[in-house]
């Protein structure tokens with residue numbers, strides 16, 4: 154997808170929120186957008202998602218997109234499952250696939266118990282899970298997330314981190330805004346700041362290094378990932394969280410990082426070329442290979458169906 158001299162303003166004489174924005178959004182990449190309140194991040198994300206049109210310029214090569222808005226319209230007369238089934242069909246899923254995929258994703262987010270709850274009766278956090286699931290269930294080529302982690306509990310935030318990693322590993326593109334600078338730190342391929350109606354590229358790597366130095370990332374719980382790469386291969390260089398590595402069972406490698414970096418480490422391993430296979434993930438010192446914890450590999454996502 155390419156933005157050519159894209160501008161957006163609200164009203165005929167409103168100030169330009171975005172002006173002359175040129176940007177190429179590559180496939181299989183993770184893009185972070187940042188900026189101060191009111192700078193135009195949500196405006197840009199709506200243009201990416203195709204739910205708003207530029208006032209000037211054009212967007213070409215639009216992929217199949219799904220979008221999690223900053224505010225979810227929860228007051229619709231459907232249960233969660235009815236709503237998701239409907240959205241799944243809008244996204245091109247057919248037959249039993251929309252309901253099955255919706256159920257699988259609700260389970261992954263720990264919200265299966267609310268499948269038959271009317272949207273208007275859902276808690277804020279569960280509504281947000283439904284908002285995220287509607288975007289994930291059709292495996293979009295472009296996933297646009299506007300503060301999608303806000304309101305999710307810690308477990309669901311980790312699930313969304315992994316879903317993002319899986320989307321990129323599967324060749325998709327994910328564009329996100331989040332107020333937490335540590336969100337997916339080290340995983341973004343590019344970072345842009347919206348300043349004065351334009352996009353200013355940020356150094357994604359120095360950004361990652363900054364986030365890694367934050368106290369929350371360098372103290373506290375640590376997680377060990379047991380992973381298997383190609384025979385004899387060392388872990389890819391520059392992995393997020395500066396993992397401490399060592400041999401694991403049966404030719405695997407153990408990589409230990411601050412828990413805040415475990416999801417971005419998983420994403421980096423899953424998207425390495427060739428990809429690493431994840432055997433297990435567990436808190437440091439708990440023998441992860443035998444922990445019984447589900448290993449979040451790319452295969453744990455619902456399998457694609459033919460639309």
Ligand SMILES: Nc1ncnc2c1ncn2[C@@H]1O[C@H](COP(=O)(O)OP(=O)(O)OP(=O)(O)O)[C@@H](O)[C@H]1O
Pocket residue numbers: 163170188189190191192193194195196197223
């Ligand atoms: N539908 C609209 N009609 C009129 N003005 C709008 C509309 N949407 C956004 N704006 C204005 O455009 C500017 C950019 O808003 P936008 O929501 O894109 O910023 P943002 O960076 O996402 O802000 P925040 O961090 O507070 O969510 C703001 O001045 C806002 O008031």
